[in-house]
Amino acid sequence: xxxxxxxxxxxxxxxxxxxxxxxxxxxxxxxxxxxxxxxxxxxxxxxxxxxxxxxxxxxxxxxxxxxxxxxxxxxxxxxxxxxxxxxxxxxxxxxxxxxxxxxxxxxxxxxxxxxxxxxxxxxxxxxxxxxxxxxxxxxxxxxxxxxxxxxxxxxxxxxxxxxxxxxxxxxxxxxxxxxxxxxxxxxxxxxxxxxxxxxxxxxxxxxxxxxxxxxxxxxxxxxxxxxxxxxxxxxxxxxxxxxxxxxxxxxxxxxxxxxxxxxxxxx
Amino acid sequence: xxxxxxxxxxxxxxxxxxxxxxxxxxxxxxxxxxxxxxxxxxxxxxxxxxxxxxxxxxxxxxxxxxxxxxxxxxxxxxxxxxxxxxxxxxxxxxxxxxxxxxxxxxxxxxxxxxxxxxxxxxxxxxxxxxxxxxxxxxxxxxxxxxxxxxxxxxxxxxxxxxxxxxxxxxxxxxxxxxxxxxxxxxxxxxxxxxxxxxxxxxxxxxxxxxxxxxxxxxxxxxxxxxxxxxxxxxxxxxxxxxxxxxxxxxxxxxxxxxxxxxxxxx
Numbered sequence: 447x448x449x450x451x452x453x454x455x456x457x458x459x460x461x462x463x464x465x466x467x468x469x470x471x472x473x474x475x476x477x478x479x480x481x482x483x484x485x486x487x488x489x490x491x492x493x494x495x496x497x498x499x500x501x502x503x504x505x506x507x508x509x510x511x512x513x514x515x516x517x518x519x520x521x522x523x524x525x526x527x528x529x530x531x532x533x534x535x536x537x538x539x540x541x542x543x544x545x546x547x548x549x550x551x552x553x554x555x556x557x558x559x560x561x562x563x564x565x566x567x568x569x570x571x572x573x574x575x576x577x578x579x580x581x582x583x584x585x586x587x588x589x590x591x592x593x594x595x596x597x598x599x600x601x602x603x604x605x606x607x608x609x610x611x612x613x614x615x616x617x618x619x620x621x622x623x624x625x626x627x628x629x630x631x632x633x634x635x636x637x638x639x640x641x642x643x644x645x646x647x648x649x650x651x652x653x654x655x656x657x658x659x660x661x662x663x664x665x666x667x668x669x670x671x672x673x674x675x676x677x678x679x680x681x682x683x684x685x686x687x688x689x690x691x692x693x694x695x696x697x698x699x700x701x702x703x704x705x706x707x708x709x710x711x712x713x
Numbered sequence: 714x715x716x717x718x719x720x721x722x723x724x725x726x727x728x729x730x731x732x733x734x735x736x737x738x739x740x741x742x743x744x745x746x747x748x749x750x751x752x753x754x755x756x757x758x759x760x761x762x763x764x765x766x767x768x769x770x771x772x773x774x775x776x777x778x779x780x781x782x783x784x785x786x787x788x789x790x791x792x793x794x795x796x797x798x799x800x801x802x803x804x805x806x807x808x809x810x811x812x813x814x815x816x817x818x819x820x821x822x823x824x825x826x827x828x829x830x831x832x833x834x835x836x837x838x839x840x841x842x843x844x845x846x847x848x849x850x851x852x853x854x855x856x857x858x859x860x861x862x863x864x865x866x867x868x869x870x871x872x873x874x875x876x877x878x879x880x881x882x883x884x885x886x887x888x889x890x891x892x893x894x895x896x897x898x899x900x901x902x903x904x905x906x907x908x909x910x911x912x913x914x915x916x917x918x919x920x921x922x923x924x925x926x927x928x929x930x931x932x933x934x935x936x937x938x939x940x941x942x943x944x945x946x947x948x949x950x951x952x953x954x955x956x957x958x959x960x961x962x963x964x965x966x967x968x969x970x971x972x973x974x975x976x977x978x979x
Contacts, residue, residue, distance in 0.1 A: 609817040612787050615805040617831035617882065627833070631821045708821035711862055 488678040496678040497685070510679055513667070518690070520662040521652055524580060525694075528587025529648040536592045536644070537637065540599025541629065550600075557596065565590045565651055573658070583655030583663075590651040591644035598640025602633030631708035638702055638713050645698050649691045664690075731798075733918045734761040734784070734886055739793030741779055752943040753779050757793070759937060759946065761886065764916040768929040771939030772976065777922045778814075780944065781890050784920065785811045797885060807831060810879035814891040816871050818863040824874050825850065825859040831882045849877040852911065869900035873907070880911065889921045893928070902960075905931060909957070926972045930965060931958050936972070941979050948975065 470490065476482050477489040484492070496510070503511030542549045568589060572582040610632055614624045630637070656665025664683055671679035702709040741754040753776040761767050769777045782788045784795055786805035795802045797809065818827050829846045837845070850856045853873040858866055863874070872892055879887065893901040905928065912919060923929055929936045929952075936950040950972065958965060 607817070609813055609815060610819065612785070612805065612811070613813065613817045613819075615787070616785060616807065616810050617878070618807045618834070623834075627830075628819065631819070634821070711821045712864075 485675075485677060488681060493678050493681050493685075497682045500679070500682055509674075510667070510671075510676075513662075514686075517662050517664050517667055520660075520666075521656070521664045524583045524655065524663065525587060525648045525652050527580075528584045528651070529591050529645055531584070531588035532591035532595050532644055532648070533641065535588075536595030536640070537599045540596040540640070541603040541625075541633065543596075544600040544603025544605075544633070545629070557593070561593045561597075566654060569654060569657070572655075578659030580660070583652060583660065583665075586655040587648045587651045591648045594643035594647060595640040598636045598643070599633065602636025602640075603629060605636070606632040631706070631712075634706060634708035635713035638699070638709060641698060641702070642695055645694055646691060649687055649694070653687070730763040730765075732760045733763050733765075733798060734920070735794075735796040735799070736760070736784070737794050737796075739780070739783060739790045739795065741776065741783060741788070742791045754783075754790075754944045757944070757946060759949070761918055761920060763918055766912060766919045766932055766934045767921065768933035768936045769920065769922045769939060770926065770929045770936050770972070770976075771924065771944065772941060772979075773924055774942055775939040776942060776944030777924075777939055778890055781811070781888050781920065781922050784886075785809050785888050807882040808885045810882055810884035810887055812872070812875045812879060812887070812889045812892040814894055816863065816868075818871055818874055818878075820863050823860050823862055824855055824866065824870075827863070827874050828878045828881060830878060845881060849881045852880070853877045853907065867900075868896055869904060872896065872904060876908070876911075880915070880917070884917075886918045886920065889919065891922055891924065894923070894925070901928075908932070913956070926969050926976065927960065930954070930968050930972065931960060938972070938975060947979065950975075 473487070474490050477484075477487060488496075499508060499511045501512075501514045505512040539549075539553065543553050544550070565586060568586060569582075572585050576582045576585055606629055610628055611624060614628045619627055652663070653665035653668065656663040657669050660666045664687055668680050668683040671677070671683065704710075737758050739754060739757040740752065742750040742752050745751050757780060759767075769780065771777045779788070783790045784802070786802060786809065802809065819830065822830065825846055828849055829842060832842050832845065835842075847856070850859050853876055855870060855873055855877070858870060863871055866874075875892070893904045896904060909932065911917070921929075921932060933952050936952060937946050938948045938950060939945070940947040952968065954962075954965060954968065
């Protein structure tokens with residue numbers, strides 16, 4: 447009963463923001479009391495001022511003023527390209543590997559070995575291969591996002607009950623059509639989990655990819671600010687990435703729900 | 714829709730009507746981890762005529778579900794042949810439809826969409842399809858639940874959907890794998906009544922697997938009694954009880970007792 451009230455009234459929406467709110471209050475408290483000096487933890491009001499200048503200021507006014515949309519576009523493009531590549535490769539390979547023992551044999555050793563390599567170890571190699579710039583970032587994002595997408599698609603496809611496929615076969619649905627009419631919808635909850643994890647990781651690896659040598663992007667912003675000792679900008683960058691990451695997650699889920707019955711109804 | 718056949722007596726059905734399903738010398742062996750093979754079915758042979766209701770009765774583990782999978786085309790027999798209307802029955806298809814024991818509905822489709830699933834790609838107008846689906850929804854009494862998802866309806870209703878989605882395809886033969894075994898007693902009786910009503914109206918040919926003696930005696934024209942593993946047809950029992958049968962009559966109980974005695978003697 448209590449649970450029902452919580453989940454059906456607007457109060458449960460507020461619940462989403464309870465922890466961020468408390469976090470903010472703690473931050474405010476620490477700064478007001480003076481537990482941490484501004485060069486370690488800037489005051490929220492300074493961060494807010496920096497953020498508003500970064501987001502809405504006129505370009506050239508100060509070092510970072512008005513750069514947000516340029517950075518967002520640069521980072522957004524890299525994330526979408528990298529994540530897109532991961533999806534294009536990850537879902538078909540994952541589904542094939544989940545259903546066909548041969549494909550699984552072929553891929554699983556390689557993929558599970560590569561998965562154990564931390565993403566950051568690829569950075570030097572990627573820089574040698576692709577130089578400094580968008581290609582390196584996209585490569586790192588695609589590589590990192592591939593594994594959760596692939597592994598969850600594989601698990602989803604593997605777990606589809608053979609009875610469902612038999613039911614399809616007896617109703618005249620052959621393999622190819624059955625893949626789209628039965629296999630993918632039945633595996634949809636897992637596929638969605640993989641996509642959401644992959645999207646989250648994409649933003650994490652974006653910052654890694656932008657660590658060196660690119661002039662724009664949210665990761666570049668943070669690294670740049672670190673070298674200039676602008677901790678307020680670093681905090682702004684972190685908060686923006688968190689917000690954008692959350693928005694992307696919600697957006698992705700909504701797009702899937704709008705596009706697929708199975709996403710709407712069983713996950 | 715097939716023309717409505719007149720009600721023919723079980724006797725007549727099993728001697729004069731054409732043979733739909735012909736099973737000859739079917740056996741099935743499975744490889745077991747390292748230790749060779751086990752034989753699940755041995756030399757199964759029987760025929761089913763149009764409109765007949767056959768029950769395959771046996772204890773669990775006697776291979777009766779495996780036989781049904783072979784009839785449906787899901788697994789090939791190790792030896793022997795299955796013919797449908799004289800032709801070898803190959804891959805699974807809408808001519809041999811299965812009602813599974815477990816829930817095999819598509820969870821992301823509504824009741825209506827599940828029933829319409831097999832009509833995809835058939836040469837019918839949308840309106841024809843809609844009408845047909847509506848008719849089968851009402852035949853199984855689910856008109857009011859057409860837009861529910863499988864997760865939102867009861868076990869009995871799910872089996873009604875399973876039945877409707879295959880009946881709508883007008884299969885040559887209906888294969889049922891303990892379809893009511895997971896239901897509570899009351900729902901099971903309702904489903905048995907529903908099945909008999911549809912069968913008497915539309916004269917399907919049915920092979921029904923069960924381990925329930927009472928169910929076999931209530932439903933079947935003929936019962937194929939399976940031996941313990943490996944599965945063989947131990948005896949064919951013709952059920953001469955007049956229809957509609959009642960579970961309260963003395964000869965029904967006498968029959969159940971005699972079949973039960975035979976099973977115990979295996």
